[in-house]
Amino acid sequence: MNPFLKTSTRIIFSALILSATVGYSQSATTQYHNGMVVCAYPDASQVGLDILKKGGNAVDAAVAVQFALAVTLPEAGNIGGGGFMVFRPAKGLPNTLDFREKAPAAASKNMFLDANGNVVPNMSIATHQASGVPGSVDGMITAHAKYGKLKWADLVQPAVDLARKGFKITPHLAGDLNRNQEAFKKLNPGKTYFLKDAPWQTGDILVQEDLAKTLEQIRDKGRAGFYEGKVAAQLTAEMKSGNGMISAEDLKNYHSVWRKPIIGKYKDYKIITMPPPSSGGIALLQLLHSVENYPLHRWGYNQDSTVQVVVEAERRVYADRSKYLGDPDFFKVPVDSLLRPNYITSRMQNFNWDKATPSNEIKPGSFAGYESDQTTHYSIVDKEGNSVSITTTLNGGFGSKIFVAGAGFLLNNEMDDFSAKAGVPNMFGLTGGTANSIQPGKRMLSSMTPTIVEKDGKLFMVVGTPGGSTIITSVFQTILNVIEFDQDMQQAVNSKRFHHQWLPDEVAIETDATLTDAVKSKLQQKGYKIIVRGASGRVDAILIKNGVLQGGADPRGDDTSMGW
Structure with a gap:
């Protein structure tokens, strides 16, 4: 069958x-x-x-x-x-x-x-x-x-x-x-x-x-x-x-x-993703956990409260990335500590609804017991x-x-x-x-985030994208578009994205139309610097809904979905 x-x-x-x-x-x-x-x-x-x-x-x-x-x-x-x-x-x-x-x-x-x-x-x-x-x-x-x-x-x-x-x-x-x-x-x-x-x-x-x-x-x-x-x-x-x-x-x-996958949860969904030397898997799970308790579905896609929470989560996760992630064959990556729910919750505690948190006030997090010592995607x-x-x-x-x-x-x-x-x-x-840092035989850190999502033990989504530093946030937002904002696969891929990576301290949007003027005005009044940077990622993904495979091929490129 x-x-x-x-x-x-x-x-x-x-x-x-x-x-x-x-x-x-x-x-x-x-x-x-x-x-x-x-x-x-x-x-x-x-x-x-x-x-x-x-x-x-x-x-x-x-x-x-x-x-x-x-x-x-x-x-x-x-x-x-x-x-x-x-x-x-x-x-x-x-x-x-x-x-x-x-x-x-x-x-x-x-x-x-x-x-x-x-x-x-x-x-x-x-x-x-x-x-x-x-x-x-x-x-x-x-x-x-x-x-x-x-x-x-x-x-x-x-x-x-x-x-x-x-x-x-x-x-x-x-x-x-x-x-x-x-x-x-x-x-x-x-x-x-x-x-x-x-x-x-x-x-x-x-x-x-x-x-x-x-x-x-x-x-x-x-x-x-x-x-x-x-x-x-x-x-x-x-x-x-x-x-x-x-x-x-x-x-x-x-x-x-061969490496053991990074596996985590977002609400009722199981996230299977890439471990270091990809930074993407850990960062993706940190981002999902950071926003999990906020009512994103009620706020809506790319509304000011949604954007603010997502940006503040991205700011903190990219700060952690700068210090703690590298090739695990050369560097002790504190995976368990970075993904501990209490730690992720603590990172968002100094988030203030009234104003943007300046990135120069955000440092990589700290936890007890830690010892310091870029692309194309396809889904099948x-x-x-x-x-x-x-x-x-x-x-x-x-x-x-x-x-x-x-x-x-x-x-x-x-x-x-x-x-x-x-x-x-x-x-x-x-x-x-x-x-x-550079060492002979070492694998360089990456933002690549190939990911597979399950729901109720069954395959739900296959997703990923190129895009350098925007890979992580593009995958993150595409998953949210489906789970929180009820978009089908192609809509989720087409939807305009935004990006923050701690440094530089700016919110990069794809076009002026990514956010409404009202949303941009509210965010700017709170101190968020918004710039237009052009297309972000080229997401290729598959979703199964009611027993049917849905393809999402990014219109930002020549991306194509085919099936039978």
């Missing part, structure tokens, strides 16, 4: 596309019964759906989508980056996979500082030294080995075909390629990847022959096709050409890690009810914008996610300290 027919309300991601057209308009919620895929590019969604229809499970589809996105979404889809996976089987215990990048063995704490101890501008963003050891390929191989059903080669082949035969580019991708032409030229002397004499146009065919050859190595040789042999030699040669640090030994020594659900939530990234758009010569893929700039110097913000404005 189809398990979805026995469920009440759920959110699911499986191989399902909402629209196969080139474009990104996404207004109506799509509904399916057998499976769904929601991801950032229509061709990749189609690849995932095809795998599900061939009898593949959610993990099989996730592997195929990951490699397809490495071709069709070069801004963030990748084989040169890393990410996190949350997996909930239809039967059995949930699991999470950490395939985050790692600092090379040659990395050092002060590597991005000059002789005077100041951070060198852009060194952690647009140089060969900006790249951590990639984890995506090992992550997919590890996930497939444990949970996959179909043959490995059959999951990689669709990406090979997309790279070799080419695919039609959307308006978004054309614009992104055009805006980055000068950077590609400057950072890639002697290479012609993504360069074009005339501007890229919607519908142009993008062919990537070198990337196709790299994917063939991965298809035929598995892990050795990337971390050893020809591709590894190309990657290390690229490093040497720009004084990069990744060595052949770094590649051989890289392995993804298969016919059996297995679900996968994966967020993967190169960090900045197109990563470091440096290609591996001959191999055709982009390098990440994840080293910027470390704290180069205590108190100095990274490209997303996030500050950090000792917990996230």
Whole structure:
């Protein structure tokens, strides 16, 4: 029996596309019964759906989508980056996979500082030294080995075909390629990847022959096709050409890690999310617990009281993030203390309805017994009810914008996610300290928040987003939109979002229309600084309601939901 027919309300991601057209308009919620895929590019969604229809499970589809996105979404889809996976089987215990990048063995704490101890501008963003050891390929191989059903080669082949035969580019991708032409030229002397004499146009065919050859190595040789042999030699040669640090030994020594999920409750809902070195899971649960006892449903979506409580919760949680979160293999992360209800309640006690709490008055919290010592997302659900939530990234758009010569893929700039110097913000404005300092072999802290939600023991939602520091708040608000404000999946994804991250002390809204003039006026009178910063995240999510899968594909990009 189809398990979805026995469920009440759920959110699911499986191989399902909402629209196969080139474009990104996404207004109506799509509904399916057998499976769904929601991801950032229509061709990749189609690849995932095809795998599900061939009898593949959610993990099989996730592997195929990951490699397809490495071709069709070069801004963030990748084989040169890393990410996190949350997996909930239809039967059995949930699991999470950490395939985050790692600092090379040659990395050092002060590597991005000059002789005077100041951070060198852009060194952690647009140089060969900006790249951590990639984890995506090992992550997919590890996930497939444990949970996959179909043959490995059959999951990689669709990406090979997309790279070799080419695919039609959307308006978004054309614009992104055009805006980055000068950077590609400057950072890639002697290479012609993504360069074009005339501007890229919607519908142009993008062919990537070198990337196709790299994917063939991965298809035929598995892990050795990337971390050893020809591709590894190309990657290390690229490093040497720009004084990069990744060595052949770094590649051989890289392995993804299965970690115990962070699991918590919000009212009647069970939240299954990612543990450190993702900061997202802990922060998400802290945020949900912080607002749980306030009558958000009565106040309403984006009303002044709702916004004020959410902002004050976000302010305190991001302060905690700056001190306590890092790679648990290197730093004692006080997970239990951070998630203790009494601690979270205490953090909100100095919240004052009459005025904003200045961020310079908010410090990371303290508790007894503690010893101090960035992206794209896709959600998948298969016919059996297995679900996968994966967020993967190169960090900045197109990563470091440096290609591996001959191999055709982009390098990440994840080293910027470390704290180069205590108190100095990274490209997303996030500050950090000792917990996230650079050390050889260490995984950099992340905001990625792939999440699965249950209700009454049944799958309810699969959700996640890219967006740097806004990832956590985008996932948080999307969950609230469904649970508290009775929005369907597409409405919850479409809804305008706002963001506060402690420092800088400002409430960032997407457009002037995110909040009404009356709400903005009330908040400003209380001392809240409100700025317009543009689109926040690109949420891809699945909800199950009355036995039906609802897709939510973010209209801020080319995101597409497909199903059957």
